[in-house]
Structure formats: structure tokens, C-alpha cells
Amino acid sequence: MPALNSIQVDKLFRLIGTPKAPVIIDVRTDEDFAADPRLIPGAMRRPWAEVANWAGGFRGRPVVVACWQGHKLSQGAAAWLRQDGAEAEALDGGVKAWVDAGYPLVPEAILPTRDPQGRTVWVTRARPKVDRIACPWLIRRFVDPNAVFLFVAPGEVVGVADRFGAAPFDIEGDGIRWSHDGDRCTFDVMLDGLGLAGVKPLAHLAMIVRGADTGRPDIIPEAAGLVALSLGLSRMYADDLEQLDAGMLVYDALYRWCRDATGETHDWVSHQPKGARAKPVTA
Template identity: 60%
Template sequence: MPAPDAISPDKLAKLLGTPRCPTILDNRRDGLRAEDPLLLPGVRAIAEADLAPERLETLIASLSGPVVVACAEGHGRSQGLAALLRNRGISAEYLEGGYAAWRAAGLPLIDPAKITARDADGRTVWVTRSRPKVDRIACPWLIRRFIDPRAVFLYVAPAEVANVAALYCGMPFDVEDTFWSHRGELCTFDVMLAEFGLTMPALDRLARIVRGADTARPDLAPEAPGLLAASLGLSRMYSDDLEQLEAGMALYDAFYRWCRDATEETHNWPTNRPGGAA
């Protein structure tokens, strides 16, 4: 039975990709992380130097909401930091069994080597064309939910994407002739899943829907036309791209949960006639 201040890998995995997912801190020793660089999805890697007393306050001030701390095997490093955070008024648990238990359960890990730039606060910065429709909302959703919850997104004129990315140490995406873009029949969402090594049935199903909506191939998934319609509607409701992104986060949250939990559920009306009368 888990300790009252612990969370099991399976329970944490259920929270991944949802707005309720806690901030996950990886406080493994630097050497261990160098030997095994794969990360839990959405994790924030904490260097040993950041836990020194003179820098710990900066870390604590940057946290909001519940936290899960993960070390190599769920022993003193994660339990100690979680206890310290609770002492400072932050709801914090440690990952039971740590990375070893997570890996043993076959739960998803991501390859952070594909992230080539971060800002001074350790956030990834992504730059793309303004007036998003499908991929340029789907990819930020994927990044915020599975790669970097603190990620920064800059929407600019198409001709300025490369310049702005260079100016602010950002990574351009969903523009031609860049690493993070369409490849053959794959859309940028597909490419991100492949490059980060995110293999999950729900995300694979969602990727088909996104690809169908983004590349004018509604035959790929029955839900693709609905996603396209909702995306085009959002683009006309919002003139501010970041406001559209925030609204789009809820849209993709819903599609993801359907892909994960509700694909077999049907609905008809009325559903509550007594005796099943027609």
C-alpha cells in the first residue's frame, strides 16, 4: 500500500496529458540523469546545483499547484524534497519506486535531446506562423501537456519566424525547411511524437485525427472533419492567437480524453425511457 505522501506510477500516468497533472520534478543526481537521459513526460529536470540553499528559494517560488518529485528509486532524494515542499505549504508527493518503477511498468518516457534551446528560466521557446488552424494549436497542446508545461509560444508573421527564433533562442515549428515540420504525409504533430519517442495508443489515435484535419484527408479518421470544423471556428472567434491557443487547449484536452477513455462509448436520445420503450 502506497505511503500517504506517495503516488504510484500507474496513478501518475493517468494524470498525464490532463489539466490536472501535477508539476513533476526530476531530482535524480546529475550523473544518473546523464547516464539515463530519458525523462517522464512533462517533467522538469532539477540540477543538483538548484537544490543548494542559496538557489532553492528560486525553485520553490517558481512552483504552483501540486508537485510530484521523482528520483531514481523513490528513496531519500525525492521523499526529502517532497517533505521540504510540504513544509513550505506546497502539496507534494514523491513517485513511489521512482524512475526504476516507472520504467519497469513500461510507462512512456521522452527523449529531451531533441530540445535544442531554452530561455534563461529553462523554458522551451517555440516560434511559428500567426493565425493558427490545426497543427499550430495541436503541437503547442502536445508540448504543454507532455514535453514542457512552461513552454512559451510566439506567433509571428511567416516571413519573420526564422529571425524571431534566432533572436529569442526559440525553435521554429510548422514552417517549411525546419526540423519541426511536415515530412511526407506526416504533419508536424506526427513528427513531434516520433522525435520525442512518445508512443501511446491515445496519442496515436489523436495523431490520425490531427493529420486528417491538417492535411485535407478526412478519410483518415471519422473525427477529422469535426476537429477541422472546430479549429476553423476557433480561428474566427479569436483575433489574438494566444487566446485562441488557450481555447484550443480545452478542445484538445477533450479529444485526448475521448481517444484515451471513450472511443467505445455511444450516445443516443432519449436514453432514459422507462422499460426501454421505443
């Protein structure tokens, strides 16, 4: 049984990647973080000793706090968050329990430098279709829920990245980390680089994105549907950020299908209660 006001790692893992995932705050000491500088997917770092200064920013929100072993730092910070109006729990067993369970961790060093508000900033070409919506979805759901995305003219991506401290993605060029690699699309490359390739639903989703983005719908049947949805969204929205907001729902649905529903079939009676199903008509 988990301790009072705490959450177990398996439950948290099920919540991550969904729109209703809690805010995850890593309050490990600098020494503990230096020993393993990786984050639970979607987590942000905050100093435990300054909780009185930052707790108010999470008022009214579900929060999970993680220290190394789930003892005094996370318990104390979660209690402080609760008294400041957040729905806060400590991670039972801490980051150590997460590591021991074999769940994925995102290396902090590979992420762009955070802005003064603690957000990662990313830049890509305007008028997104597949990869340039799929990758922001991945980042917001598994890396940084507050990530900022800048959509600019193709020729300005590298310059904007340099001047604004942003990470360029889905664009060709020397030294660009997040781009196509042979037959793999940028989404594939991000999964590997961010330490998320072992998450089976994401690996399944990656096949759909790859097929849609590289013109190979034969890879998996759902790729053709994603192409249609992506092109439709591009026609519906002239504003790239509005298109991204709408596209988030598409990828939320695809992720949940990959995670929970690939074996489910649908017919005209599949959602009726058993007793209400029509009896076969006989002559």
C-alpha cells in the first residue's frame, strides 16, 4: 500500500502521456540529480528549499512530487503545495522506485536550455503537416508540458534557433539533431534521443507517423488515415498554433488507441449492453 498522500509509480506511468496527467515536480537535491541527471517524462526541476516561493503557481492543479527515495523532501514539498491549494501527492518510493521499475527517463542534457519561465523552446518550419505536429505532441506530453513552439519561414529556422535559444527540429542542415535519419522521420529520432523508444504504444504510434510523413502508407494501415487528418487540419487552420492545438487531440486519440484499443473491433452492436443486442432475424 502506498503511503498517505502518495501515488505509486505504475499509476503515474499510466497517467503520463494523457491530457489529464499531473504536473510532475522533481525536487531531488543537486547531488542526487547529478548522480542520475534524467527526468521522469514530463517532469520539471524545482528546488525543494524554495517551495514557499513556487508552490502558489500550482494552485488548483494535480501535482506529483518526486525526490530520490520518496521521503522527507517530496513529502514536505507535497504538503506545502497542498496548503497552497494544489492537489499534491508524493511519488511512493521516489525516482529510485521509478528507475527500479524500468520505466523511461528523459536525459536533461539533451534538452534545449530553458527560458526564464522554465520552458523549453523549439522552432520549426511553418505550415506543419505530420512530423511538425507529432513532435510537439510528443514533447508536450512526455517532455515539457509548457514547451513553446515557434513556426517560422524555412530559411529562418536556424537563425531563430540561434537568437532565441530554441532547438530546431524537422529541418535539414549540419548539426541539426532532431531531423530525419534515413528512412526514419523526426518523430522516430526524437523517441530514441529522448529515451522513449521502449514505450510500446509510442513505438506503435511511430510507425503510423513514419508511414504518413514519408509517403509510405503501406507500412501500417492507419498511416493513410493520419495523412488525411493532417491535410484536413492544415486546410482548416491558417494559424499554425491553432492547428497544433487541434492536432493534439488527434495524437491523444491515436496514442490511447495504440496503448489500449488495438485489439478492439467495432460493429453496429459493439457498444450496446449485452441484453439490448438485437436477436438474429430468422425466416
